[in-house]
Amino acid sequence: MKLKKTDISRVGEQCVLPVVIGIIWYIVSTRHLVMRDLLPGPGDVLVAFRETLNDGTFFYNLRISVIRVLKGFLIGSAAGYLLGMILGMSRVMEKMIAPIFNAVRQVPLPAWAPLMVLMSHGELSQVLFISIGASYPVVLNTFEGVRSVKAEYLEVADVYKFDRIRTFLKIFLPASFPSVLTGLRISMSISWMAVVAAEIFMSSGGGIGEMMWGGRDISRMDIVFVCIIAIALVGFSMTWLMRILEKTFSFWRLTMKESK
């Protein structure tokens, strides 16, 4: 019984800040203490949500962003996987390519945006921008995964005279898999950040980021709020899905360790 009481008070503590902020938000917006252009009330945000839902702009833009982020993620992570594998499997390639890769990686992602715009237009420039950001974590984690393969496995491969492709399929691919999944999860959350950035830096062809930017242009703070909440929810569910995927395959990591 006593335990229950502390449980309730714990939940209560967790609710303190959200409730306080909610009340302040409600009072400030209903009493018009702040201009509505700067802080719309909870009701205004709901109305704006219904409005964009009814005229279809909400799902239209959200769909564009999701498809765009998947394109960038797939291209970037595929390229990253390939590069990580090459760097991991060959010491010579590592010595040749790793220095320039590490140099290029130092450039903060937003700095590439103007270059992307100059080289291509519209959708392609945004997808390329996303895929740059998506590739780095996959390269690093694939490389780590390959390098952490036990020497014994490689000795066995040596004994059986595996060629490169066989070594890749039988040893590197399965052994690096858990590490690659971690890379993919990080890559996914970076991609989602990058799509929002891309739609702000080089807006063209719609998207939730562009919708938000448009809301700012016409000082429709309620639309900006709707977009922020949508972006947060979609981003959260994407990383959540990737986490489940990672967990599902975590037995892999375990058995790899046990089968020592």
Added chain:
Amino acid sequence: MIAIKNKKIKNAALGLIVPIWIVIALEIVTKYEIFPPQIVIPPHVVLSTFIDLLKTGELLNHFLFSMRRVLSGFAVGASFGFVLGTVAAISSRAERILSPLLTAVSQVPLFGWVPLLMLWFGLGESFKVVFIALGAFFPMFINTFEGIHGVPKSYIEVARTFEFRPWKLLHKVFLPAAVPSIFAGIKLSLGMSWMLVVGAELIAAGEGVGYLIVWGRQLMQMDIVFVGIFVVGFVGYLMFVSLNAIESSLMRWHSRTAG
């Protein structure tokens, strides 16, 4: 000894093959104008533009503007992160109160805050500082929290037997044990700040390295764009390297006093 030296030279030489090949290829390609000459430009032009911008002091000026923004945003965000991270790690009640809000806020990708912050803080310096501070806050908060949270129970028990007062407990036990994690937080936080200042300057600025890149794009001058990208990457790299150096010297000191 000589063998090691030879190997180092060999490795460095291998690392130079690709960059040198790219430079030569670009020089040849631009000489025969295979690609539109406004977009693919020879590396030596980038180099001379870099020297020009350096000589006129323009580059330094832009750099200083960006640096000032980064440092003020980082200072605000990281110190908030440090203080709240410490508080949340020491008191589980504070953690329960803070975590729902912080989790919710951290779900929004940072660039998602830009339109909101621009409407609230305008286009000036305060917008950029707040934006950078927001980004600098989270890595610092998480790493401080985890560092202090991960202090071994035995340390705390020893401190209990010596009847350390809370303040002494904090600065004799918790903080020293959490130094590695806190330092990782500083590195992540500063790296994030540097990325965000470039982002913020792309969107709205009249100076700064990010602005330099946008300006080059507007003039269709690829050499300026590349100089900007190079400087941004190089400065990020320098910050990382110098933080690593500080960290390792601090760790040496740390292990000496601990031992």
